[in-house]
Amino acid sequence: MSNLDTKFAKLGVDSAPGQELRQKIDDERLKGETLGGTPVDFSHGDVNAFPPIPKSLDAFIEGFEEGAEQAYTEYRGRQPIRESLAERLAAFTGASIDSERELIFTPGTQGALFLAMGSCIGAGDKVAVVEPDYFANRKLVEFFDGQLAPIKMNYSGASTGSGLDLDALEASFRDGVSLFVFSNPNNPTGVIYSNEEIEAIAKLANQYGVTVIADELYSRQIFDDREYTHLRGLPQANQANLVTIIGPSKTESLSGFRLGAAIGSPEIIDRMEKLQAIVSLRAAGYCQAALNLWFAEPDGWMSDRIARHQSIRDELLAVLNSAEGFEVRAPEGGSYLFPQIPPISLSIADFCKALRLQAAVSVTPGTEFGPQFTRSFRVNFSQDHAAAVAAMQRIVQVVDRYRQ
Amino acid sequence: MSNLDTKFAKLGVDSAPGQELRQKIDDERLKGETLGGTPVDFSHGDVNAFPPIPKSLDAFIEGFEEGAEQAYTEYRGRQPIRESLAERLAAFTGASIDSERELIFTPGTQGALFLAMGSCIGAGDKVAVVEPDYFANRKLVEFFDGQLAPIKMNYSGASTGSGLDLDALEASFRDGVSLFVFSNPNNPTGVIYSNEEIEAIAKLANQYGVTVIADELYSRQIFDDREYTHLRGLPQANQANLVTIIGPSKTESLSGFRLGAAIGSPEIIDRMEKLQAIVSLRAAGYCQAALNLWFAEPDGWMSDRIARHQSIRDELLAVLNSAEGFEVRAPEGGSYLFPQIPPISLSIADFCKALRLQAAVSVTPGTEFGPQFTRSFRVNFSQDHAAAVAAMQRIVQVVDRYRQ
Numbered sequence: 001m002s003n004l005d006t007k008f009a010k011l012g013v014d015s016a017p018g019q020e021l022r023q024k025i026d027d028e029r030l031k032g033e034t035l036g037g038t039p040v041d042f043s044h045g046d047v048n049a050f051p052p053i054p055k056s057l058d059a060f061i062e063g064f065e066e067g068a069e070q071a072y073t074e075y076r077g078r079q080p081i082r083e084s085l086a087e088r089l090a091a092f093t094g095a096s097i098d099s100e101r102e103l104i105f106t107p108g109t110q111g112a113l114f115l116a117m118g119s120c121i122g123a124g125d126k127v128a129v130v131e132p133d134y135f136a137n138r139k140l141v142e143f144f145d146g147q148l149a150p151i152k153m154n155y156s157g158a159s160t161g162s163g164l165d166l167d168a169l170e171a172s173f174r175d176g177v178s179l180f181v182f183s184n185p186n187n188p189t190g191v192i193y194s195n196e197e198i199e200a201i202a203k204l205a206n207q208y209g210v211t212v213i214a215d216e217l218y219s220r221q222i223f224d225d226r227e228y229t230h231l232r233g234l235p236q237a238n239q240a241n242l243v244t245i246i247g248p249s250k251t252e253s254l255s256g257f258r259l260g261a262a263i264g265s266p267e268i269i270d271r272m273e274k275l276q277a278i279v280s281l282r283a284a285g286y287c288q289a290a291l292n293l294w295f296a297e298p299d300g301w302m303s304d305r306i307a308r309h310q311s312i313r314d315e316l317l318a319v320l321n322s323a324e325g326f327e328v329r330a331p332e333g334g335s336y337l338f339p340q341i342p343p344i345s346l347s348i349a350d351f352c353k354a355l356r357l358q359a360a361v362s363v364t365p366g367t368e369f370g371p372q373f374t375r376s377f378r379v380n381f382s383q384d385h386a387a388a389v390a391a392m393q394r395i396v397q398v399v400d401r402y403r404q
Numbered sequence: 405m406s407n408l409d410t411k412f413a414k415l416g417v418d419s420a421p422g423q424e425l426r427q428k429i430d431d432e433r434l435k436g437e438t439l440g441g442t443p444v445d446f447s448h449g450d451v452n453a454f455p456p457i458p459k460s461l462d463a464f465i466e467g468f469e470e471g472a473e474q475a476y477t478e479y480r481g482r483q484p485i486r487e488s489l490a491e492r493l494a495a496f497t498g499a500s501i502d503s504e505r506e507l508i509f510t511p512g513t514q515g516a517l518f519l520a521m522g523s524c525i526g527a528g529d530k531v532a533v534v535e536p537d538y539f540a541n542r543k544l545v546e547f548f549d550g551q552l553a554p555i556k557m558n559y560s561g562a563s564t565g566s567g568l569d570l571d572a573l574e575a576s577f578r579d580g581v582s583l584f585v586f587s588n589p590n591n592p593t594g595v596i597y598s599n600e601e602i603e604a605i606a607k608l609a610n611q612y613g614v615t616v617i618a619d620e621l622y623s624r625q626i627f628d629d630r631e632y633t634h635l636r637g638l639p640q641a642n643q644a645n646l647v648t649i650i651g652p653s654k655t656e657s658l659s660g661f662r663l664g665a666a667i668g669s670p671e672i673i674d675r676m677e678k679l680q681a682i683v684s685l686r687a688a689g690y691c692q693a694a695l696n697l698w699f700a701e702p703d704g705w706m707s708d709r710i711a712r713h714q715s716i717r718d719e720l721l722a723v724l725n726s727a728e729g730f731e732v733r734a735p736e737g738g739s740y741l742f743p744q745i746p747p748i749s750l751s752i753a754d755f756c757k758a759l760r761l762q763a764a765v766s767v768t769p770g771t772e773f774g775p776q777f778t779r780s781f782r783v784n785f786s787q788d789h790a791a792a793v794a795a796m797q798r799i800v801q802v803v804d805r806y807r808q
Contacts, residue, residue, distance in 0.1 A: 004526035011678040013479060048471040057468050060690075064461050064660065067452040071660030075417060107511050107662070107684040114683045122408035123527075123549075136682045143682060145527075256468065256475030258511070258662075258688035274415040278540045278547060279518045280511040284662035284688045286464075 010142050016135070016368065029346070030354055031401045038384070039360035040391035045250065045335055045382030050305065052253045053297050056290045060257070063289025071285040076273045077105030077261075081291050088295035089263060092220075093244060094233025101266040104273055105283045105291065109217045109247030109260035112272075114140060115279070116213050116243045116262055119271035120179045121146040128172045128180040130164060131370035132338065134187045134215065138370075149177050150370070153186065156329050156340075161194030162186055169201070173208035180205065183215035184231075185222070188338040188369050188378035190331020192222065198229040202236050211241040211268075218334035220302065221251040223310045226332050232263065240265045248294045250335065250382070251305060257287040259294075309335055312381050316392050323396040325403075335382040338366070340375050344402035348374050351402070359394035414546050420539070420772065433750070434758055435805045442788070443764035444795035449654065449739055449786030454709065456657045457701050460694045464661070467693025475689040480677045481509030481665075485695050492699035493667060497620075497648060498637025505670040508677055509687045509695065513621050513651030513664035516676075518544060519683070520617050520647045520666055523675035524583050525550040532576045532584040534568060535774035536742065538591045538619065542774075553581050554774070557590065560733050560744075565598030566590055573605070577612035584609065587619035588635075589626070592742040592773050592782035594735020596626065602633040606640050615645040615672075622738035624706065625655040627714045630736050636667065644669045652698045654739065654786070655709060661691040663698075713739055716785050720796050727800040729807075739786040742770070744779050748806035752778050755806070763798035 040046075063070040070078065079099070086099035097103055106112040113136060121127060123145040129137045131150045141148050149172040154163035162184075169180070180201070184193045193201075205212050214231045222228050231237055232244050247260035260283070262272060276282065313330070316337060320326045325342025346354060348365045355361045366373030381388055444450075467474040474482065483503070490503035501507055510516040517540060525531060527549040533541045535554045545552050553576040558567035566588075573584070584605070588597045597605075609616050618635045626632050635641055636648050651664035664687070666676060680686065717734070720741060724730045729746025750758060752769045759765045770777030785792055 002526060004524075004529075007526075008523070008675045008678055011675075011682065013678050013681040016479075016681055044476055046472055047475050051471070052468075057465065060464065060468075061461065064456075064464075067455075068450055071451050072448055075420075107688070110682070111684040119412070120408075122406060122411075125408075139682050143679075256689035258684065258686070258691075271412045271415075274412055274417050275547075277417040277420055278415065278514070278543050280515040280662065280684060282662070284511070284691055285660035287662075287688055287691070 007143065011139055029350065030358060032358065034357070035359045035394045035397060037360060037390050037394055038387040040383055040387050041362040042379035042381070042383065042391065043362045043364050045253065045255070045380050046384060047253045047255065049384040050253050050382050053248070053293045054301065056254060056257070056293055059290040059293055060286050063286040070289055073282055073285050073288060075277050075282050076103070076269065077283060078288055081288055085261070085291055085294065089246070089261070092295060093230040093263070095237070095239070097263055098266070102263055102269055104262050104269050104276070105288055106260040106262060106276065107280050107283050108249055108258045109245055110136065111280070111283070112245040112247065112260040112262040113213070113215060115272040115275050116245060116264070116268070117141070117181065118144060118275050119268055120211050120213070125179065126172070126175070126177040128169060128177045130182045130186070132186070132188055132366070132373055133369065134183050135368040137181050149175070155186065155189045155191050156327060158191070161197050162191045164193065164197055166197070166200050170204050173204055173210050177210055179211045179213065181213040181215070183217065185218045185331070185333030187218070187334065188336045189329060190334045190336045190338070191329060192226060192228055192332040195227060195229040198231050199234060199236070202231060202234050205241060206236065206238050209241070213243045213245065216244055216246045218250055219246065221306050221309060221335065222333040223306065223313065224332070228333070243268055248291070251302070252294060252297070254290060257284070257290050259283055259287055259291060308385070309382060312383065312385050312388055313337070315385070315389050316381055319389060319392045319396065335380050337379045337381055338376055341377070341399050343375070343404045344399060345404055346402050348377065352377060355395060355398055359391070359398050361391045361394055363395070411547065415543055433754065434762060436762065438761070439763045439798045439801060441764060441794050441798055442791040444787055444791050445766040446783035446785070446787065446795065447766045447768050449657065449784050450788060451657045451659065453788040454657050454786050457652070457697045458705065460658060460661070460697055463694040463697055464690050467690040474693055477686055477689050477692060479681050479686050480507070480673065481687060482692050485692055489665070489695055489698065493650070493665070496699060497634040497667070499641070499643070501667055502670070506667055506673055508666050508673050508680070509692055510664040510666060510680065511684050511687045512653055512659070512662045513649055514540065515684070515687070516649040516651065516664040516666040517617070517619060519676040519679050520649060520668070520672070521545070521585065522548060522679050523672055524615050524617070529583065530576070530579065530581040532573060532581045534586045534590070536590070536592055536770070536777055537773065538587050539772040541585050553579070559590065559593045559595050560731060562595070565601050566595045568597065568601055570601070570604050574608050577608055577614050581614055583615045583617065585617040585619070587621065589622045589735070589737035591622070591738065592740045593733060594738045594740050594742070595733060596630060596632055596736040599631060599633045602635050603638060603640070606635060606638050606642070609645060610640065610642050613645070617647045617649065620648055620650045622654055623650065625710050625713060625739065626737040627710065627717065628736070632737065647672055652695070655706070656698060656701070658694060661688070661694050663687055663691055663695060712789070713786060716787065716789050716792055717741070719789070719793050720785055723793060723796045723800065739784050741783045741785055742780055745781070745803050747779070747808045748803060749808055750806050752781065756781060759799060759802055763795070763802050765795045765798055767799070
């Protein structure tokens with residue numbers, strides 16, 4: 001194979017969320033009948049159950065009707081929107097933002113992650129990524145010809161904090177890592193990094209001159225009033241070597257608008273804009289108008305949404321904890337659960353296919369988040385409450401069929 | 405500088421269309437007073453003068469109201485929309501399209517170009533690009549660590565066809581070029597490749613096993629009923645090594661929706677989807693709904709639009725041809741004019757700044773399209789007719805001030 005063939009062979013998407021339609025299924029090994037019930041696609045949130053921020057369609061319509069000014073924004077996003085959002089994002093994250101130089105809008109938070117990593121990774125650069133963490137992190141390191149330095153997170157062993165192996169992180173930094181990427185709350189486990197962990201990351205990054213990309217996509221949806229520490233809000237954070245990415249696709253359900261944002265040093269944001277100029281020019285102009293509503297939702301709307309997710313989380317945990325042999329840590333933020341199943345006779349990939357065929361349930365296999373997660377799967381529980389609980393009960397039933 | 409610094413130093417965007425807001429201006433060398441008149445931004449089309457396809461806002465609203473199905477499409481785009489569009493694109497381009505395997509939707513045609521080039525260029529690969537041609541072509545080759553093989557197009561010397569140097573193209577293929585990228589109609593000159601030229605490109609690509617990316621973004625807007633040849637429509641075209649990109653951002657004015665499309669072999673489209681999964685996931689879901697209207701516009705809408713552009717073209721050509729020392733070839737398709745100005749005392753970059761400061765006119769400097777175009781500039785004449793003509797007269801006046 002050529003280098004390019006090898007690179008694309010590593011970039012599989014058939015198990016990626018939303019791509020299940022493309023899987024071909026061999027159903028010879030399936031046991032038992034199909035289970036009835038409302039189909040649930042746990043691979044991503046359901047915007048029918050949790051609709052977008054109120055008036056977001058109106059915002060798009062206003063943008064469309066405004067015409068050229070909203071259609072052709074600067075590549076980094078329309079200036080007046082950046083200006084007002086910079087203020088709200090600064091208040092949220094605890095550190096000021098120069099709207100002209102330190103903020104860029106992107107096509108989804110995926111776009112922000114791609115541009116940030118593309119701006120920071122040269123061929124051969126060592127990049128530390130957490131396992132488990134968002135699957136695209138590893139794929140992007142490979143795409144940009146970086147070298148992966150995986151850092152374990154003992155999420156199930158820790159009672160507070162993420163359980164990130166800080167000694168291994170420091171060892172990787174000492175060994176020449178130039179970039180560290182992590183999501184907080186963690187995707188897929190939903191654990192939150194403790195204040196001490198974030199302080200330790202800031203200190204190590206300063207000490208070894210490492211750039212950090214903090215993916216805070218889910219940082220507005222924190223349960224049980226837990227403390228959340230924004231790395232960029234720490235006094236000791238080195239703003240020159242830090243990118244924070246965030247977007248309205250998850251808790252705010254604006255995924256269909258494809259909007260994201262990155263906050264970073266002027267040098268990194270400049271690079272990201274240069275890259276965006278050849279990748280996609282800009283986030284869709286009319287869609288950007290919906291950012292005017294972000295961090296400006298109606299009173300009580302976010303807290304109600306968080307409470308409803310917390311309630312779904314609690315009931316799904318009850319289902320899992322009453323089933324034999326499942327292990328799961330209660331997520332502290334975000335909409336993901338990452339349970340481990342007991343030993344069964346199917347691979348995790350075949351188990352996920354069996355769920356779709358026999359239980360009308362889509363989940364994401366754990367191996368998307370690190371090669372060692374061969375008995376885990378991820379669900380996004382931003383779903384209709386009752387349908388999600390029934391679907392989780394069906395998952396337990398399917399496990400029962402294949403127990404070893 | 406590190407390799408990454410060098411790479412980004414080449415990716416300048418300050419002179420790119422729409423980015424003029426970010427230029428800092430030194431106005432000490434400017435002569436004369438500011439000229440009055442309606443400001444015209446020739447760097448891109450004006451969607452206020454030529455609004456989007458009728459009912460495109462309604463299509464977005466329907467998509468939004470449909471909810472989850474339209475928000476979370478497959479990465480390559482929603483299947484029913486691909487299905488109906490594949491048929492219409494096949495009829496337009498003259499060769500069949502398997503909607504399941506040979507078509508992908510992208511965030512703008514820029515997105516299609518990025519994904520296509522990223523799927524075909526490995527480090528060190530030689531890539532032939534036309535000069536002049538769309539500026540991102542060269543930047544993308546550099547970003548993907550390819551080697552540029554520039555091929556001259558003698559557009560002003562040719563009376564029919566593009567004037568592409570086919571001998572130089574063959575020599576580059578013989579020398580190991582693996583990919584050839586070109587736009588037709590050419591951006592920035594608006595010339596159309598003759599049937600003979602397209603046949604020659606197909607033949608050379610077959611002979612030397614070269615992959616071709618044909619950027620047909622402007623192929624629906626052809627003037628004077630000229631003949632236009634789609635490379636993929638030729639019987640001798642090698643569909644396995646061909647990507648055609650196209651989108652509704654230009655003639656159809658849907659740029660604010662950020663939509664594009666690529667047609668290619670199943671292998672290349674698979675790669676493009678894998679790359680899209682880590683770049684931006686998908687074209688904005690709700691926006692994709694507007695693709696239902698593409699190539700299905702109301703009767704007479706396109707022909708009226710083409711006639712109105714042809715009429716603006718003719719009047720702008722009259723202004724340029726009556727001014728002393730300007731050279732311009734009449735564009736045969738698209739919305740671009742690429743005039744050459746007589747010798748003046750300003751660099752082309754300073755001339756473009758002078759136009760903005762003294763004439764309220766934005767244009768794109770020729771050097772964006774090839775380093776040798778130091779006396780040319782590009783205008784997108786998809787503008788209000790009267791305002792565009794007045795603005796071109798102001799351009800001539802500014803040239804007069806600095807003549808040598």
